[in-house]
Amino acid sequence: MIDLRSDTVTKPTPAMxxxxxxxxxxxxxxxxxxxxxxxxxxxxxxxxxxxAVFACSGTQSNQMGVRVNCVPGDELLINDTGHIGIFEAGxxxxxxxxTVRQLGAPKGMLSIDDLIWQPRVxxxxxxRTRLVCLENTTNIAGGFVYPLExxxxxxxxxADNDLxxxxxxxxxxxxxxxxxxxxxxxxxxxxxISICFSKGLGCPMGSVLVGTAKDMQLARRVRKMLGGALRQxxxxxxAAIYALKNNVDRLQxxxxxxxxxxxxxxxxxxxxxxxxxxxxxxxxFEINAEPGTAVQLAAALKERGVRMGxxxxxxxxxxxxxxxxxxxxxxxxxxxxxxxxKGFADQELVGSGPYSK
Ligand SMILES: *Cc1c(COP(=O)(O)O)cnc(C)c1O
Numbered sequence: 001m002i003d004l005r006s007d008t009v010t011k012p013t014p015a016m017x018x019x020x021x022x023x024x025x026x027x028x029x030x031x032x033x034x035x036x037x038x039x040x041x042x043x044x045x046x047x048x049x050x051x052a053v054f055a056c057s058g059t060q061s062n063q064m065g066v067r068v069n070c071v072p073g074d075e076l077l078i079n080d081t082g083h084i085g086i087f088e089a090g091x092x093x094x095x096x097x098x099t100v101r102q103l104g105a106p107k108g109m110l111s112i113d114d115l116i117w118q119p120r121v122x123x124x125x126x127x128r129t130r131l132v133c134l135e136n137t138t139n140i141a142g143g144f145v146y147p148l149e150x151x152x153x154x155x156x157x158x159a160d161n162d163l164x165x166x167x168x169x170x171x172x173x174x175x176x177x178x179x180x181x182x183x184x185x186x187x188x189x190x191x192x193i194s195i196c197f198s199k200g201l202g203c204p205m206g207s208v209l210v211g212t213a214k215d216m217q218l219a220r221r222v223r224k225m226l227g228g229a230l231r232q233x234x235x236x237x238x239a240a241i242y243a244l245k246n247n248v249d250r251l252q253x254x255x256x257x258x259x260x261x262x263x264x265x266x267x268x269x270x271x272x273x274x275x276x277x278x279x280x281x282x283x284x285f286e287i288n289a290e291p292g293t294a295v296q297l298a299a300a301l302k303e304r305g306v307r308m309g310x311x312x313x314x315x316x317x318x319x320x321x322x323x324x325x326x327x328x329x330x331x332x333x334x335x336x337x338x339x340x341x342k343g344f345a346d347q348e349l350v351g352s353g354p355y356s357k
Pocket of ligand 1: 057058059060062083084135138139168170171196198199
Protein backbone atom coordinates (compact mmCIF):
# COMPACT_ATOMS: atom_id res chain seq x y z
CA MET A 1 0.00 0.00 0.00
CA ILE A 2 1.30 3.46 -0.93
CA ASP A 3 -0.15 5.49 1.91
CA LEU A 4 -0.22 9.23 1.24
CA ARG A 5 -3.08 10.02 3.64
CA SER A 6 -0.74 11.65 6.13
CA ASP A 7 2.90 11.97 7.15
CA THR A 8 1.86 10.40 10.46
CA VAL A 9 1.63 6.90 8.97
CA THR A 10 5.41 6.34 8.95
CA LYS A 11 6.75 3.41 10.93
CA PRO A 12 10.00 3.56 12.90
CA THR A 13 12.98 2.23 10.95
CA PRO A 14 15.22 -0.52 12.38
CA ALA A 15 17.86 2.13 13.23
CA MET A 16 15.29 4.24 15.11
CA UNK A 17 14.05 1.16 16.95
CA UNK A 18 17.62 0.34 17.92
CA UNK A 19 18.04 3.83 19.35
CA UNK A 20 14.86 3.30 21.37
CA UNK A 21 16.06 -0.12 22.52
CA UNK A 22 19.38 1.35 23.67
CA UNK A 23 17.85 4.36 25.46
CA UNK A 24 18.97 5.18 28.97
CA UNK A 25 15.78 5.77 30.95
CA UNK A 26 14.54 6.94 34.34
CA UNK A 27 11.40 8.35 35.89
CA UNK A 28 10.67 11.46 33.85
CA UNK A 29 7.99 12.75 36.22
CA UNK A 30 10.76 12.92 38.81
CA UNK A 31 12.91 14.70 36.20
CA UNK A 32 15.20 11.66 36.08
CA UNK A 33 14.95 10.37 32.55
CA UNK A 34 18.34 11.24 31.03
CA UNK A 35 17.12 10.76 27.46
CA UNK A 36 14.08 13.03 27.87
CA UNK A 37 16.29 15.59 29.58
CA UNK A 38 18.79 15.39 26.74
CA UNK A 39 16.04 15.82 24.14
CA UNK A 40 14.57 18.83 25.94
CA UNK A 41 17.98 20.51 26.25
CA UNK A 42 18.80 19.72 22.63
CA UNK A 43 15.59 21.24 21.25
CA UNK A 44 15.76 24.30 23.50
CA UNK A 45 19.33 24.93 22.30
CA UNK A 46 18.44 24.44 18.64
CA UNK A 47 15.68 27.01 18.98
CA UNK A 48 17.67 29.42 21.17
CA UNK A 49 15.11 29.15 23.98
CA UNK A 50 15.54 28.46 27.69
CA UNK A 51 13.56 25.28 28.10
CA ALA A 52 11.43 22.56 26.51
CA VAL A 53 8.86 20.03 27.72
CA PHE A 54 8.30 16.67 26.03
CA ALA A 55 4.62 15.91 25.33
CA CYS A 56 2.62 12.97 24.01
CA SER A 57 1.19 14.64 20.91
CA GLY A 58 1.06 17.88 18.99
CA THR A 59 -2.45 18.46 20.22
CA GLN A 60 -1.24 18.17 23.79
CA SER A 61 1.74 20.52 23.32
CA ASN A 62 -0.46 23.05 21.47
CA GLN A 63 -2.99 22.98 24.29
CA MET A 64 -0.20 23.35 26.85
CA GLY A 65 0.89 26.39 24.87
CA VAL A 66 -2.61 27.90 24.88
CA ARG A 67 -2.90 27.37 28.65
CA VAL A 68 0.53 28.86 29.32
CA ASN A 69 -0.14 32.00 27.31
CA CYS A 70 -3.72 32.66 28.40
CA VAL A 71 -6.05 32.65 31.37
CA PRO A 72 -9.74 31.68 31.26
CA GLY A 73 -11.75 34.43 29.58
CA ASP A 74 -8.99 35.28 27.13
CA GLU A 75 -9.27 35.01 23.36
CA LEU A 76 -6.82 33.71 20.79
CA LEU A 77 -6.58 34.73 17.13
CA ILE A 78 -5.86 32.12 14.48
CA ASN A 79 -6.36 31.57 10.77
CA ASP A 80 -9.61 29.76 10.00
CA THR A 81 -7.74 26.70 8.74
CA GLY A 82 -5.63 26.43 11.91
CA HIS A 83 -5.34 23.05 13.62
CA ILE A 84 -5.81 24.49 17.12
CA GLY A 85 -9.15 25.95 16.08
CA ILE A 86 -10.63 23.01 14.20
CA PHE A 87 -8.81 19.74 14.86
CA GLU A 88 -8.28 19.77 18.62
CA ALA A 89 -11.77 18.91 19.81
CA GLY A 90 -12.50 22.37 21.16
CA UNK A 91 -9.50 22.13 23.50
CA UNK A 92 -8.97 25.87 24.07
CA UNK A 93 -12.57 26.23 25.32
CA UNK A 94 -12.57 23.09 27.45
CA UNK A 95 -9.05 23.03 28.83
CA UNK A 96 -8.23 26.74 29.08
CA UNK A 97 -11.55 28.62 28.97
CA UNK A 98 -10.22 30.41 25.90
CA THR A 99 -12.32 31.68 22.99
CA VAL A 100 -11.00 30.97 19.50
CA ARG A 101 -11.47 33.70 16.88
CA GLN A 102 -10.78 32.43 13.38
CA LEU A 103 -9.63 34.90 10.75
CA GLY A 104 -9.24 34.57 7.01
CA ALA A 105 -5.80 35.06 5.49
CA PRO A 106 -4.20 34.60 2.07
CA LYS A 107 -2.76 31.05 1.84
CA GLY A 108 -3.74 30.57 5.48
CA MET A 109 -0.85 32.73 6.66
CA LEU A 110 -1.72 35.68 8.89
CA SER A 111 -0.05 39.02 8.35
CA ILE A 112 -0.46 42.35 10.11
CA ASP A 113 -3.10 43.30 7.53
CA ASP A 114 -5.31 40.43 8.70
CA LEU A 115 -4.74 41.14 12.39
CA ILE A 116 -4.50 44.89 12.76
CA TRP A 117 -8.08 45.71 13.80
CA GLN A 118 -8.78 42.47 15.59
CA PRO A 119 -7.57 42.91 19.19
CA ARG A 120 -10.51 43.94 21.38
CA VAL A 121 -10.42 47.26 23.17
CA UNK A 122 -10.17 47.12 26.93
CA UNK A 123 -13.82 47.26 27.95
CA UNK A 124 -15.99 45.23 30.28
CA UNK A 125 -17.97 43.83 27.34
CA UNK A 126 -15.08 42.00 25.77
CA UNK A 127 -12.84 39.10 26.45
CA ARG A 128 -9.19 39.97 26.47
CA THR A 129 -7.40 39.28 23.20
CA ARG A 130 -4.22 37.61 24.36
CA LEU A 131 -2.65 35.21 21.89
CA VAL A 132 -1.86 34.94 18.18
CA CYS A 133 -1.37 31.40 16.86
CA LEU A 134 0.47 30.80 13.60
CA GLU A 135 0.95 27.46 11.86
CA ASN A 136 4.17 26.79 9.92
CA THR A 137 4.06 24.98 7.65
CA THR A 138 0.34 25.38 7.19
CA ASN A 139 -1.57 22.13 7.02
CA ILE A 140 -4.95 22.25 5.28
CA ALA A 141 -4.45 25.80 4.05
CA GLY A 142 -2.10 24.23 1.49
CA GLY A 143 1.24 23.20 3.00
CA PHE A 144 2.60 26.73 2.69
CA VAL A 145 5.75 28.09 4.29
CA TYR A 146 5.77 31.43 6.10
CA PRO A 147 8.45 33.86 4.97
CA LEU A 148 10.61 34.80 7.96
CA GLU A 149 9.87 38.47 7.49
CA UNK A 150 6.12 37.90 7.78
CA UNK A 151 6.52 36.11 11.12
CA UNK A 152 8.88 38.80 12.35
CA UNK A 153 6.44 41.55 11.41
CA UNK A 154 3.53 39.83 13.14
CA UNK A 155 5.71 39.23 16.21
CA UNK A 156 6.71 42.90 16.36
CA UNK A 157 3.09 43.96 16.02
CA UNK A 158 1.99 41.45 18.67
CA ALA A 159 4.58 42.75 21.12
CA ASP A 160 3.37 46.32 20.53
CA ASN A 161 -0.17 45.16 21.30
CA ASP A 162 0.70 43.12 24.39
CA LEU A 163 -0.20 39.87 22.65
CA UNK A 164 1.64 36.62 22.98
CA UNK A 165 2.69 34.43 20.06
CA UNK A 166 2.37 30.65 19.76
CA UNK A 167 3.64 28.60 16.84
CA UNK A 168 1.96 25.36 15.87
CA UNK A 169 5.12 23.90 14.38
CA UNK A 170 3.77 20.42 13.76
CA UNK A 171 5.93 20.60 10.63
CA UNK A 172 8.50 23.07 12.02
CA UNK A 173 11.46 21.40 10.34
CA UNK A 174 9.66 21.14 7.00
CA UNK A 175 9.50 24.94 7.15
CA UNK A 176 13.18 25.23 8.12
CA UNK A 177 14.24 22.96 5.26
CA UNK A 178 11.91 24.53 2.69
CA UNK A 179 12.60 28.18 3.53
CA UNK A 180 16.24 27.99 4.53
CA UNK A 181 15.93 30.09 7.69
CA UNK A 182 17.23 28.68 10.94
CA UNK A 183 15.20 27.08 13.71
CA UNK A 184 16.36 29.84 16.06
CA UNK A 185 15.41 32.66 13.66
CA UNK A 186 11.89 31.30 13.43
CA UNK A 187 11.64 30.54 17.14
CA UNK A 188 12.67 34.09 18.03
CA UNK A 189 9.26 35.26 16.78
CA UNK A 190 7.34 33.19 19.34
CA UNK A 191 6.79 32.84 23.07
CA UNK A 192 5.93 29.17 22.75
CA ILE A 193 6.57 26.69 19.97
CA SER A 194 5.10 23.21 19.53
CA ILE A 195 7.00 20.72 17.35
CA CYS A 196 5.83 17.22 16.35
CA PHE A 197 8.15 14.25 16.01
CA SER A 198 5.39 11.99 14.72
CA LYS A 199 4.98 13.72 11.34
CA GLY A 200 7.78 14.04 8.79
CA LEU A 201 10.42 13.21 11.38
CA GLY A 202 9.10 9.65 11.44
CA CYS A 203 8.74 8.92 15.18
CA PRO A 204 5.98 6.75 16.60
CA MET A 205 4.87 9.55 18.94
CA GLY A 206 5.98 12.67 20.74
CA SER A 207 6.04 16.43 20.55
CA VAL A 208 7.77 19.18 22.42
CA LEU A 209 6.78 22.61 23.69
CA VAL A 210 9.55 25.20 23.82
CA GLY A 211 9.75 28.59 25.55
CA THR A 212 11.05 30.39 28.63
CA ALA A 213 12.00 28.43 31.75
CA LYS A 214 9.15 30.07 33.64
CA ASP A 215 6.54 29.26 30.99
CA MET A 216 7.80 25.70 30.68
CA GLN A 217 7.48 25.21 34.43
CA LEU A 218 3.79 26.05 34.10
CA ALA A 219 3.58 23.89 30.95
CA ARG A 220 4.85 20.95 32.99
CA ARG A 221 2.02 21.42 35.49
CA VAL A 222 -0.52 21.67 32.65
CA ARG A 223 0.92 18.53 31.05
CA LYS A 224 0.50 16.69 34.35
CA MET A 225 -3.10 17.92 34.57
CA LEU A 226 -3.71 16.61 31.03
CA GLY A 227 -2.34 13.21 31.98
CA GLY A 228 0.67 13.68 29.73
CA ALA A 229 3.46 13.41 32.31
CA LEU A 230 5.08 10.03 31.70
CA ARG A 231 7.63 7.81 33.41
CA GLN A 232 10.33 6.02 31.34
CA UNK A 233 9.50 8.13 28.30
CA UNK A 234 13.15 8.11 27.24
CA UNK A 235 12.11 5.13 25.12
CA UNK A 236 10.21 7.50 22.83
CA UNK A 237 12.44 10.53 23.39
CA UNK A 238 15.30 8.43 21.99
CA ALA A 239 13.38 8.16 18.72
CA ALA A 240 13.02 11.95 18.66
CA ILE A 241 16.76 12.47 19.23
CA TYR A 242 17.47 9.96 16.48
CA ALA A 243 15.10 11.84 14.17
CA LEU A 244 16.66 15.24 14.88
CA LYS A 245 20.04 13.81 13.94
CA ASN A 246 19.00 11.77 10.92
CA ASN A 247 15.64 12.80 9.54
CA VAL A 248 15.71 16.60 9.23
CA ASP A 249 17.83 17.19 6.12
CA ARG A 250 16.08 14.37 4.28
CA LEU A 251 12.77 16.28 4.45
CA GLN A 252 13.95 17.90 1.22
CA UNK A 253 13.32 14.55 -0.51
CA UNK A 254 9.72 14.64 0.69
CA UNK A 255 9.36 18.16 -0.69
CA UNK A 256 10.87 17.11 -4.02
CA UNK A 257 8.52 14.12 -4.13
CA UNK A 258 5.56 16.40 -3.40
CA UNK A 259 6.50 18.70 -6.27
CA UNK A 260 6.96 15.68 -8.54
CA UNK A 261 3.52 14.37 -7.58
CA UNK A 262 1.89 17.76 -8.19
CA UNK A 263 3.61 17.95 -11.57
CA UNK A 264 2.40 14.48 -12.60
CA UNK A 265 -1.13 15.20 -11.36
CA UNK A 266 -1.27 18.55 -13.16
CA UNK A 267 -0.72 16.68 -16.43
CA UNK A 268 -3.91 14.64 -15.94
CA UNK A 269 -7.09 15.83 -17.64
CA UNK A 270 -9.72 16.26 -14.95
CA UNK A 271 -7.27 17.10 -12.15
CA UNK A 272 -6.24 20.59 -11.06
CA UNK A 273 -2.91 20.51 -9.29
CA UNK A 274 -0.34 23.24 -8.93
CA UNK A 275 3.34 22.31 -8.66
CA UNK A 276 4.26 25.99 -8.15
CA UNK A 277 2.04 26.15 -5.07
CA UNK A 278 3.52 22.97 -3.61
CA UNK A 279 5.91 24.41 -1.03
CA UNK A 280 6.48 21.52 1.36
CA UNK A 281 5.42 17.86 1.68
CA UNK A 282 1.66 18.36 1.27
CA UNK A 283 0.03 18.20 -2.15
CA UNK A 284 -3.51 19.49 -2.56
CA PHE A 285 -5.47 18.98 -5.72
CA GLU A 286 -9.00 19.33 -7.01
CA ILE A 287 -10.95 16.81 -9.03
CA ASN A 288 -13.08 18.32 -11.74
CA ALA A 289 -16.64 17.56 -10.73
CA GLU A 290 -17.49 15.13 -13.50
CA PRO A 291 -15.45 12.05 -12.59
CA GLY A 292 -16.79 12.08 -9.00
CA THR A 293 -15.88 13.41 -5.56
CA ALA A 294 -12.68 13.16 -3.57
CA VAL A 295 -14.25 10.52 -1.33
CA GLN A 296 -15.05 8.43 -4.39
CA LEU A 297 -11.58 8.87 -5.87
CA ALA A 298 -10.05 7.85 -2.54
CA ALA A 299 -12.14 4.65 -2.58
CA ALA A 300 -11.13 3.88 -6.18
CA LEU A 301 -7.45 4.54 -5.41
CA LYS A 302 -7.58 2.25 -2.39
CA GLU A 303 -8.57 -0.63 -4.66
CA ARG A 304 -5.37 0.08 -6.59
CA GLY A 305 -3.15 0.11 -3.52
CA VAL A 306 -2.91 3.90 -3.14
CA ARG A 307 -4.36 5.92 -0.30
CA MET A 308 -4.98 9.67 -0.23
CA GLY A 309 -7.03 11.92 2.05
CA UNK A 310 -10.30 13.47 0.85
CA UNK A 311 -10.60 16.97 2.28
CA UNK A 312 -14.25 17.70 1.59
CA UNK A 313 -15.99 18.03 -1.77
CA UNK A 314 -13.58 17.75 -4.67
CA UNK A 315 -10.42 18.47 -2.71
CA UNK A 316 -7.79 15.84 -1.98
CA UNK A 317 -4.59 15.87 0.05
CA UNK A 318 -1.55 13.69 -0.46
CA UNK A 319 1.27 13.84 2.08
CA UNK A 320 4.76 12.63 1.21
CA UNK A 321 6.97 11.20 3.97
CA UNK A 322 9.95 8.98 4.63
CA UNK A 323 8.17 5.76 3.76
CA UNK A 324 7.41 7.07 0.25
CA UNK A 325 9.91 6.72 -2.60
CA UNK A 326 10.09 8.53 -5.93
CA UNK A 327 8.85 5.30 -7.56
CA UNK A 328 5.84 5.31 -5.20
CA UNK A 329 5.03 8.83 -6.39
CA UNK A 330 5.07 7.73 -10.03
CA UNK A 331 2.91 4.71 -9.21
CA UNK A 332 0.44 6.85 -7.26
CA UNK A 333 0.17 9.42 -10.05
CA UNK A 334 -0.44 6.60 -12.55
CA UNK A 335 -3.17 5.21 -10.30
CA UNK A 336 -4.91 8.61 -10.24
CA UNK A 337 -4.65 8.81 -14.02
CA UNK A 338 -6.16 5.35 -14.45
CA UNK A 339 -9.00 6.10 -12.04
CA UNK A 340 -9.82 9.35 -13.80
CA UNK A 341 -9.74 7.67 -17.22
CA LYS A 342 -11.91 4.75 -16.12
CA GLY A 343 -14.21 6.94 -14.00
CA PHE A 344 -14.97 6.40 -10.33
CA ALA A 345 -18.45 7.85 -9.88
CA ASP A 346 -19.68 4.29 -9.25
CA GLN A 347 -17.81 4.24 -5.92
CA GLU A 348 -19.96 4.57 -2.85
CA LEU A 349 -20.36 8.19 -1.80
CA VAL A 350 -20.03 8.37 1.96
CA GLY A 351 -19.96 11.96 3.15
CA SER A 352 -17.65 14.52 1.61
CA GLY A 353 -14.58 13.78 3.65
CA PRO A 354 -13.47 13.41 7.21
CA TYR A 355 -13.71 17.09 8.15
CA SER A 356 -17.30 18.00 7.47
CA LYS A 357 -20.67 16.48 6.78
C1 LIG B 1 -0.78 16.91 13.16
C2 LIG B 1 -0.88 18.30 13.55
C3 LIG B 1 -0.92 18.68 14.91
C4 LIG B 1 -0.86 17.70 16.05
O1 LIG B 1 -1.57 16.57 15.88
P1 LIG B 1 -1.41 15.28 16.80
O2 LIG B 1 -2.18 14.28 16.04
O3 LIG B 1 -1.98 15.61 18.11
O4 LIG B 1 0.04 14.97 16.91
C5 LIG B 1 -0.99 20.02 15.19
N1 LIG B 1 -1.01 20.93 14.23
C6 LIG B 1 -0.96 20.63 12.93
C7 LIG B 1 -0.93 21.71 11.91
C8 LIG B 1 -0.90 19.30 12.54
O5 LIG B 1 -0.86 19.00 11.24
